[in-house]
Amino acid sequence: MMAREYVSLYRQTLAERQRLYDAAIAAQEYTPFLYPWDMLPATYLLLAIMITPRLPPRLARPIRFAIFALILCHSLYLNVRRRTLWFAGGYGIGLATDWGIIMSAALLVFNDPARDFRRLETRPAKLKADTDIVANGHARMLKPAKVKLDTDVVANGSARMLETPNADASASIDLTRRQVPGVYTSTDTKQPSFPGSEQAASQPYNLVWQGFPYGQGPLHLVDWTVDLTTSFRGPNWNHRISTLGAIDAPIPPEPSANGPQNSPSKPTAVPKQSLRALQLRALQDFAVSYLLLDLLKTTMTTDAYFLGLSALDSPTPWSWLARLNEVLPFATRLIRLLISMTGVITALTFIFSLSPLFFTLILPRLVDVTILTKSPLLEPWMYAPFWYPVTTSILQSGLAGFWGKFWHQMFRFGISEPSRVLIEWLKIDKRGHVARMIQLCLAFGLSGSIHAAGSYTTFSLTPSHPFSGALSFFFTQGAGVLLQSTVAKLLQKYVPQTKSLPRFVKQSTNLAFVLVYLYFTGPLLADDFARCGIWLFEPVPFSILRGIGLGPGGKDEGWWTWYQEGSKWVGWYRGDRWWESGFAIY
Template sequence: MSGAVLVCNDIERDFGRLETRDVDLSTGKHQQNGSVAKSTASDTKQEVDLTRRKVASVYTTADTKQKSSASSEQPATKPYKLVWQGFPYDGSWVHLLDWTVDLLTSFRGVGWKHRISTAGTIDAPLPSDRPREQNRSKPEGESKATSVSIQNLRSLQIRAIQDFVVNYLILDLLKTTLITDPYFLGLAPLQSPTPWWWLDQLNQTVPIATRFVRLLLSMAGVISALTTIFSLNPLFFATILPSLVDISTITKAPLLEPGLYPPMWYPLGSSIFRSGLAGLWGRFWHQMFRFGISEPSRVVIKKLELDPRGGTARALQLLIAFGLSGSIHALGSYTTFSLQQSHPLSGPLVFFLLQGFGTILQTSAVKLLNNKFSWTKRTPLSVRQTGNLLFVLVWLYFTGPLLADDFARIGIWLYEPLPVSPLRGLGFGPGGKDEGWWTWYQEGSRLMSWWKGCHWWDSSLAIY
């Protein structure tokens, strides 16, 4: 991310953040750093623009957005205007720190001009995005006075709480289930017999069942863990933090805007049916690293003066992006403290490079068929979608073990992501009721503790 920001871009020229500015509805004047004058609910209701507001869908894939009625809603926040703020040379140190930390930690740029395309548009009245000609540190444009309605804020907060609870329980179910299979403990190979009786019976009928289910559960475990982590974002910034402090006093970012919490995952079915392997990785898969791993290829393509839509540029983009992604996972594999030998290069790195190669292979094959055989363009949509699905399943079936086996060997599934396990507290874990509710009591599950040696110089704070 540091390379994408500092090497591939010009901070002053290329980055602008969506920020709030206080307004005084009684006079109509814009206040850069002042407070908002008090106004009655009826006055605010008439002056504040709520006409474009929709019910938030947060980061889930459910399409629950609905048009809201401006005449029946009340603002839940102080009125403000939205502006595009470049590097704040003229701002205070607090503003500068706020802007900079947000830039480095907002990987998808959801509140920035470089917001990735898969995150959609921001559901808010935005100022015009016109190029700056003079002082780039000055804010660009201003929206009308706006606010988040009570209905939308409550919808955002309730959805955030609900999704966190559901994701927490799903992750607990998967963790409790996976640790009963020796494969996920790194003690058995992928093709070894399964201890689950239902899967063992299914494998007798369908010989690939055990391998397929283990790969599927490996993917489900990663998705569930990431989704639970992502759900903390709206839970903390839009629910917990606003209940403790006035967020406008600590940041100029519009943290209560529903548009700052777009879906992290696209619908899996439509992504694969539409684009096959490219849709799986380019649309469905989480977007956290998209900006960081796509910027180097953009700069290279620009330097080489290639057509961004051409085949060469596309292949270069895929190989660089998947190569970087594979390197990230390979470094994670290399630095683990595992009793089993990890294979960072022949495992994670090769897996992700093969995903780029598979994407190129599928898209090239489709283009070739369409050019050579005109009748393929008239093939029913259901047939083309089935072909995309089958290619993805077959490709991941044969390449998936490169990553899944390394995950199991390095002990990813041994990690306790949740401090409290309802299922193991009720006795459904492999240790029965003796396990208890609290999962971080085990030696291997501690984060840190005081280590006592034989002498005082042997004692210290141990980080596990």
């Protein structure tokens, strides 16, 4: 009689979840994610932005509001009816639909696309040989603090790659004096001079501000609209968020001005050295985060906590951690929380690296992107860092710095717009305590709603806790920011000696507060992530570590990770109604 092949607890968990999912789909309790119907909310938004600016104002406003209501209703319907295992166990459905609602409100309700948005676009520079003179205007520093606060991913955009840069054009532009943030830095620095850095990687161009592109052709309109809806942090928009640093650009025109600004920037081009550094950094981030994801995933598959089957403080299967926990009783809890946070940061870094990798390295080699977009795709400031250094965020500002700078600012524009509009409508002092309370409550409340929606739409073995988990966690963070700032002000008022404490004492106190506060509040979110089955998702298709025999071992383990017996990726799904039939992602 042959011995049965060993099946790890990890594979058993995946198989049981797959069995329950298949049963729920067969019983029509849920349907998988369906194309094209489930992409309609995004289509509504794109059409609203392209069409309503051409309508009379008294008609455009109610239509924008009506389309937002349609997006809201359709998105809520998707949250109730759709489930998939491939979008991080279904977490991606709720996260994407809730963020779509928030971003749609920011673009259609709290702003007027025809009036409030301007994009920096490229125009071919008209250069005279061996001169540095350009018609009309001088580039000036664009400080993000001077424009509306906001949040992103780089959309379509680029300057065309040149195989042989024009020598006369290059000579007329001093590429070593470009006052722009360095590659993946947040500070304003002059580009260093490298051997060969005087050679341009792009055609020389001017930067101009472009409002809604009336009468400039359908391609330009689609380019402008798609960029607005997908460029969340707005690196080349007038709502560029404050953490992105300053760039050389013309001053944004007044909202009433339509069309491109008449005073462009000085002629500029992307130096080859800057482009090379940007591409290498993107490759480095991709490779490092891929390997680290493989390590984290391989580690998580051996601990029942990350499979959603045991509590945070349950005994660890790792012998080294069990011995450490005997000395430090909080060690298991702390290590699991650290692994959870590292997993989130690494996964996001991996995703963020795809943007510069694709738009600066892959796409320009496949197509002349200048015919697709007028966005300055190769500029380093389009890819500002998503994670700030600890020294300039947490050590200086504590928990407020952790969330306001260190943590990624992808959603900042969308979640800050409601408070901006409410404060302006109530005519509250923008720098006052009441305004700060409104900003914190709405920002953390909306952040919590995004993660709570993701928690709600997951298909997991253990029921998730959207409200007592994810939503509560983000509300506690807002309370923590207020607590720390209030205590600091009281100490400065009643204990004046604290003002003269050495800098390292203040920084150490900020760091200690953040670590202790997250240690006690972090389980609200980390436990919900585990219950949702987020860590069951396979982030990388090829696992080097599991291929060489590490991990849980047993049946189905090996180099190729995107395999689960009985699972189905895609296929045609036929439901009872026409809107429940389509190309399915299971």
